[in-house]
Structure formats: C-alpha cells, structure tokens
Amino acid sequence: MARLARLAPGVPALLRYRFAADFRHDLVAGISVAAVALPVAVAYAELAGFDPVVGLYSCILPLVAYALFGTSRQLMVNPDAATCAMIAAAITPLAAGDPALYGSLAILLTFFTGLFCIAASFLRLGALADFLSKPILVGFLNGVAISILLGQIGKLFGFAIESGRIIPRLLEFIAKLPQTHGPTLAVGLGSFAVLLLARRFLPRWPAALITLVVAGIAVAVLKLDGQGVAVLGAVPAGLPLPRWPTVSLEHLPALLASAAGLALVLFSSGVLTARSFAAKNRYEIDVDREFAAFGAANIAAALSQGFAVTGAASRTAMADSAGGRTQVTGLVAAATIATVLLFLTGPLRYVPIAALGVVLVFAAFSLFDIRALRDIWKIDRREVGLSVLTMLGVVAVGAINAILIAVALALVRFVKLTARPRDEVLGQVDGLPGFHSVERHPGARTFSGLALYRFDGPITFFNAAYFKQRALAVADAAGPELQWFVIDAIPISHIDVTGLYVLRDLREALEERGITLILAGRKTELLNWLQEIGLYRSEHKEHIFPTLRQALKAYRRETRPADAPPDEE
Template sequence: MNPRLQRLFPILEWAPRYTRGEAINDLFAAMIVTIMLVPQSLAYAMLAGLPPVVGLYASILPLVAYAIFGTSRTLAVGPVAVVSLMTAAALAPIAAQGTAAYLAAAVTLAFLSGLILVAMAVLRLGFLANFLSHPVISGFITASGILIAASQLKHILGIRAEGDTLPRIVQGILGQITATNIFTLLIGVASVALLFWVRKQLKPRLIGLGLKPRLADLLAKAGPLAAIVASILLVVGFGLDRQGVKIVGEIPAGLPPFALPVFDADLWVQLLPAALLISLVGFVESVSVAQTLAAKRRQRIEANQELVGLGTSNIAAALSGGYPVTGGFARSVVNFDAGAQTPLAGAITAIGILAATLFLTPLFRFLPQAVLAATIIVAVLSLVDLKAIRRTWAYSKADFAAMATTILLVLFVGVEAGIVAGVAVSLLLFLWRTSTPHMAVVGQVPGTEHFRNVDRHAVVTDPAILSLRVDESLYFANARYLEDRIYAEVAARPALRHVILMCPAVNLIDASALESLEAIADRLRAAGVGFHLSEVKGPVMDALKRSDFFGHFKGQVFLSQFEAVRALLAETSGGAVVSTGRAAAPATECASGADATARQEPDKPVTAALASSPR
C-alpha cells in the first residue's frame, strides 16, 4: 500500500490486520467510555452554555473522524472541560446563551478551529504548540479547574449567579446565597459525595468482594449513570421540579442535525483569536495524553498527523451541530486502561452515543442540573494540581513566574488573557535568560583532556591563555553581553596572549552575533591578543563558511579545547613539547582563515607545560 496514503489515513495501517481479540477489547473499552461520556457530554455542553444535547452531538462524528485520521490507538476525542470553558468565554461577547445565534457561533467556532488545525498540519506547524510551556499549561489547567468548579456552585445551590472570573463568581454566589434551594443543595452535595466515593473507593471494594477487575471497573465507571438514574427517580417520585429543583428539561431525540458555519467575515474575525487558542490548547493537551499512552505500549504518535485528526474531528463536530472538541485526559486513560487496542473503540463509542441520542434523551428530561454540575466538579478537580505549583517554585523561579501569571490572570481576568499572558511571560523570560547566557572560565582537569569551570573544579590554567565556555546559542539578544564579558575578562589579565571561545553548546550564530565575533576578533588583535574558537558544531561551521567571516578572521578554529590549548601553549612557551604521554599525534585540526590545517607537536605532558609556564 502507498506509504503516503497510509500516513494521511492511519486507519489503513491497522485496519487490514484487525483481529478478533482486538475487537473484543475495543468493544469492552467502548462500553466503559460510552457510560462515562454520556453524562460528561451533557454536563460539558451545559458548561459551554449550550443545550445538553449539543454535547452528545459533539461526541459522535468527531470520534469517527479521529478513528480515520488520528494516529493514537487510545485517544478519546470529545467535549472536555477546559475547551468548554474557553468556548463559553469566547461566545459570551457575541450572543446570549440559549439563543440561536449563540449555537450558530459555537458551530462556527468548531469549524474555524478545525480549519486552523488542518492548516497547521499542511504547513507542518505543530511546533507552534511548543510555545505553550508545561508550567503555563499546568497553571492554565489548574486555574481553569478551580474556575470551572466555582462556576458550577450556583447549580449545586440552585441559584442564579453570573460571572466569568473568580471574584465575580464569588460575588454573584454570595449575593444570592439566601435564595439557595434546599432540595437542590441536598441533591448536589449527595451527588458530589457519591461521585468522589465511586471514583476513589468503589472499584477496589468490588474487587475485594470477589468481582473480576474488568467487571468492577465497568460498575465503577457507571457511577455517574447511577447518580443520574437515582436523581431522576427522586425528582419524578417527589415532584421536586415543582419545588424549585432545576432540571435539564426536554432534550430532542433524533440524529444530529446537519449544520453549516455562519459565513460572516465579522464573526470569523471575532472568533479567530479564541479559535487559535482553543486549537493550540486542545492540540497540546491531546498530544501530551496521546504520547504518554503510546509510550506505554511502545507505539508512535505523529504530531502533524494528529493536527489532521483533531482538525477533521472539529470540522465533523461543526457539521453535526456540535462545538469544539479535543482529546480528553480522563476518558483517554479510561479507554487505555479498559484495553482499547485501536481507534475503532472510539467509533464504537460513537455508535453508543448515537443510540443514547436516538432513544434515551427523553429519559433525561427530569435530570437535575445539580447532578450535571456535580459531574463537572468531580471531573475538573482531578485536574487541579496544587503540588505542581510548589514543585515549580522549588525548581525554577522563572517558570513559577509564568505559571503564577497564568493562574492569577485566568482566575481574576479571564481565560484567554491568562493563557496569552502566560505564553508572553514564558517568551520574555526565555529572552531574558538567553540574553545573559552562562559563561564560564574553564581550565584543564589534571591528567585528562577535559576542561571544567574554574569555580567548581580543581583545574590547571595558564595566565597567557583564557579559555571561556559559552553555554548558549549566540544571537541578537546576547551578542552585546558576549562582547562585554570577553572584554572584561581580557582587561583583568595583563599577561593574556590568547582567548579561546569554547562553543560546544552553540547551535546557532545569527547575523548580529557574527558581527560581534568579528568585532571581538578585531579589537583583541589590535590589543595583541589572539582570538580563537573551539568545538564548533558542524552546522554552525557550515554557516560561518557561507559568510565572509573567514576572509578576515586571523584566529584558528580548533576541533577540541584540549588541542587548542596544546597548540597555543606550544606557541606561548616557544615551541614547548606538548602531548598526552602517548605516541606523537596530530595536535590539532584547526581552521585558519577559510582553510583547515594540522600540526604535529613533540611529546610532553600538558600539566608539565602548564606548571612550567609563567604563573
């Protein structure tokens, strides 16, 4: 089969070899994920400000699209909490919740997100997700989890409270706290307690009673359904909807509708920033989960093809009346643990969701909104990782600054502002760190060919030679710092005759840094000091050769720092014998001007030469 066709349609790779054993495992995993996904889909649609049935629509065709185009065997695509929150934040300025315009904007947002992801795949721009650092993503998810949980408290209390930031949510709740409906509160608190207990305790207890792990897992995952059934029976049996308990209401049954985005230029411009952020965040979350799970089975994820899989999934969501989707962490882990072997498990899950949409939606009419809120709260609180904040603080204050900025702005300003600020702070901190790169004066470890920092190791140096190691690529932001540091070191050494810049960590020298190197070489030569480079990487050397650098560079480029010091010591000591104690060998392979030359040196230990040189 054509390899290019297989890369575009990963289903062609595994489908021809599909086995009966894989089918059994996929069927079982699909059963568990379907049980989990039905209440979650209803709940997350409510979180996005959409009718609950829209969550079911967004859990059908996207799963089929990902099964065709995705590369992960176990990633479960559908509505997720964070993307639902971002959707609500993006649509709030455009239309009022519950209106046709709001739903049309959600469909358009999904379509636009899908186009962005596919375009990124065509242009192979998956690397853009790297700008979302782990501390920023971790802080964003933690803050979003807190914000989502807080926003659902109004449903637990049965009150009306608006707000899209933590202070406004708290203010709204406190302002309406006296209107709390006691029946709603009891249902909500009981549901939260039940779901937490089911998540943590039910499976091990069932196994302890003698049930097989798979059956115990299936029953444990059915916990949310049990809460749904019990609460519906309570509402119907005691007429709690007439006592002020807010219910989901009529949910239309039937196939997902065919929908088209609104082709309005002004609307697209309004939605574009949010669509871009949703695409990037969703892609990072999906790929992180997919790669983690794939590594456990020694499978491989193709990042750019994942863009295609997620992009087509979002387009499919839009065409079926849904809203933006991505790979969910919790349901993907459940899918993996349940034994899913191929993406067909997702397609089977889609069939289960479709069956629920066709036949079960009338049963959800009397479902209390408090139970859906409890489902959301239990799900998102598992995403809150407060320990990560402490770990990041202990390890890197700069990364902590980016994480803290993200968390605070998400909670107190807004979702989009938080993630944009987090990325901006990360990039600014990166520029700040690399603008003052770590540079170390190094000396030779006695008896070896290794050179280490003079402040950390017992090393041997010569006052006539300065060995300076730079631990960062050289570019416009640190070019002036490099010049200043070298001039300062030279000024402090009256006996200096040679400067060697070690470049083992230099992966790039841009035009600004190249001019700085030329200026350093000219200024040192005017002062009677030679300027040389050592351990320059091949691609960097190639770039230097493409320039006119070697047309006027009078120093040498040495293959290793050891050979640089050996050669220059021979010059400064009047042709002293320098070697490692082995048979004579070429002392250095260096470049002088544009040409490489080699010299043969006599035999004498390096440490002895250093010891006999002027101190």
C-alpha cells in the same frame, strides 16, 4: 498506501486491523469510554451553555474523524472542561442572550478552530505544542479550574450566578447564600457522597455515570422536580442534521481571534495527553499530523452541530486502563453514544442540574494540579511565579484574554532565555573528566594565559552585543597575562550575519590586547560554512580546533619552553 498514510494515518492502521487479536479488547474499552463520556459530555454542554444533547453530538463524529486522521492509538477526542469554558467566554458576549445566535456562533467558532489547526499542520507548526511551556499550561488550566468551580457551585445551592468574571462571581455567590434551595442542596450533597463512594469502592466503574444514574433515580422516585429541583428535561432523540449557521459578518473578527487562541490551547493540551500515553505505550506520534487530526475532529464537531473538542485525558485514561489497543476503541465509543442518542434519551430527562454541577466541580479539581506546582518549585521557583501569573490572568480577565497573556509570557520567557543565555568560564576538576564551570565547581583549576569560555546559545542579532560584552568581561577578568581566548563552539547552534560581524569585532578587540581568539568544536562545520559564504582564509584553520582539549594541548605546545619535557596530556 504511503500517500494515503500521509493524508490519513489512521486508515492504513484500520486496513491492517487484527480483528481476532484486538477487537474484544477495543470493544470493552470503547463501551467503558462511552460510559464515562456520556455524563461528562452532558455536563460539559451545560458548562458551555448548550442543551445536553449538543454535548453528545460533539462526541460522535470527532471520534470517527480522529480515528482516520490521528497518529495516537489511545487518544479519545471529546469535549474538555478548559475548551468549554473558553467557548462560553468567547461567544456569550456576542450572543447577547439569543440562544439561536449562541448555537450558530459556537458552530462557526468550532469550524474556524478546525481550519486553523489544518492550516497550522500544512505550515508544519506542530512545534507550537512546545510553545506553551509546562508551567504556563499548568497555570492556565489551574485558572480555568477556578473559573469552572465558581461557575458551577451556584447550581449546587439552587440559584444562578450571572456575573461574568471570577471575582464578581465569588461575591455574587456569597451574597446569594440566603437564597439556597434546600432540596437542591440535598441533591448536590448526596451526589457528592455517591461520587466519592463510587471512586473509593468501585474504582473500575465510571463514577460520574453512577452518580447521574443514582441522582436521576432519586429525582424520579421522590418526584423532586416537582419540589423545585432543576432537571435536564426532555432530550431529543436522533442524530443531528447538518445546518449552516447564520451569523452577522461583524462577529467574524472576534470569532477568528478566539478560534486562533482556542486552536493553540486545545492542540497544546491534546498533544500533551497524546504524548503522555504514547510514551507509556512506547510509540511515537507525529505532532504536525496531530494538528490536522484535531482540525478534522473539530470540523466534524461543527458539521454535527457540536462544539470544540480536544484530547480528553479522563476518557483516554479510561481507554488505556480498560485495555484499548487501537483507535477502534474510539469507533466503538462513537457507536455506543450514537445508540444512546437514538434509543435511550428518555431517562436523561430526570438528571438533576445539581448532579451535573457536582461532576463539573470534580472535573475542576482534577484540572487543578498542585503536584505539578510542587515539582516545578523544586526545579525553578521563577517558573512557579510564571505559572501563578498565568493563573491570575485567567482569574482576572477570563480564559480567552488569558491566552494572550500566556502567549506574551511565553514570548518574554523565550526572548529572555535566548537573548541572555547562560555563559560560564571553564576549568578542570580533579576526578572529573572534561571541563566544568568554575562557578559551579569552586575548586576548578583555570589555565595561566588561557581562558575557556562557553556561551550556551546561538549568536544572533538579538544577543550578539550581549555575547561580545560578556566575552570581553571574561577576557578582562583573566588579567594582562591572557594570550588565548578559547570559545567552546559546541553550544553555539547558529551564527547569523550580525553574529559573524560581532565575532570579527571581538577578534579585533582581542588582537589589540595581544590576545588570540580561538574556536573549539564544530571545526569541519565552521570551516565549510566559512567557505560557503566566501570568508575562508588559510589562518582560520590554525584558529579552529575540533575539541577544547586539543585547543589546550596546542596552547601548551606553543607556550612551552624549548627545554621543557613533552606534555603528557
């Protein structure tokens, strides 16, 4: 069982399933998830450039795969607006208008994405979930929201927008406004009204499903399809049959590059959702196993002729609010969608494209997170600039290329924070225990002849010279009476070979000025490390103290006149 839990964490949970206690809750939640997933999957298939039925294919096996391999009890794995936009951006140029090639490229892209996720799990790269910072992820999703909005708005007015970039799309939309088709615009505005009213007065009902049902009934009764209103048309019944895609080898490099970016984004976005609901329900998820679970779900999507999937926030929220307790909720949702595919595809033919556009426009509004930008602004305005820069990258160069921009920005941010960490001189503040930054506390008292210095980061090859420069600058500012230079070792998480040489050079430079270098904190750890690498000397023990306070006491004992009273501290 332990071996099985390592491979497929969901299986032991299913074997221990409390049918009597949990099934009725999971049954209701699963049907509710399916009610939301059905219209959204059809709309997202339209967004990604597929037949509507492909969106439904992408909802069934991925839910089953995640139930077996995932570690979240609530997460629903389904098509997502951001991943659909990225899929379309990646394969549209490669397909060159060939529908069969487009489908094959999407299947291979999804399959490679799954393989990348599984490989990342074996390499224990779950920490990549933290690599795209919150501001960068918010900016990326905001850019995708703008892209979706401008990509769908033409459907509400009854004309196609063919431009591939966001600014050209906007210009084309403005130019084509005189071509607006009146009945289509009426259907679009009516769908907006129904969606708003459903969300306002029926908050527990799936508003997207209500909108598409009402719009489909209006088309069927008023025969609006005969007046030029575009509809989905016939949706083939039945479950998908596996087929191997046919793709030229020349497309593989581009597919692999896009799959790597897609894997990073869908995992980061999906794990963010999984962590949020795990925190709400007070349990933990395993991010490395989540990587494998997302990989299995995407391979399942490829095998069922679908496209890439991730943790879907709206469907996960529905599962949670409807009382779902376990991943059986996902299995019930998958069974419900499969039932619709087998027996209830007929009514889908009347759903108007304009109503699907309305659903996607609302999805775009939900992706655009103004509140997060406001919160980030209150904390750090520079991070807002990073977020806006990522958003503009999506707007300017598209979602796939924006991934490279986002990763580059994340690298620049990481290098900046690590190579130039915050440092500070410490002193004592009346009424506050411990030692505090004299910059943040202007009334802090420093110590004659002694400097307490904190460097908030590791000392490694890329910041060692900066550390030495800053430490010597603090020593110079302390004046000629400085006798002890004490470094707080607690925040220094790592010292590599370059850092060790720089510490030696700093000690020698200080000794030339008659100053003793002292380390405070991590005494046992530092002494053991020096012994392990063969550099321990007996005087090291005299220059390393367990805490800053003990270093301060030792300095006062050493410099106190012989007839002075004992130090009360």
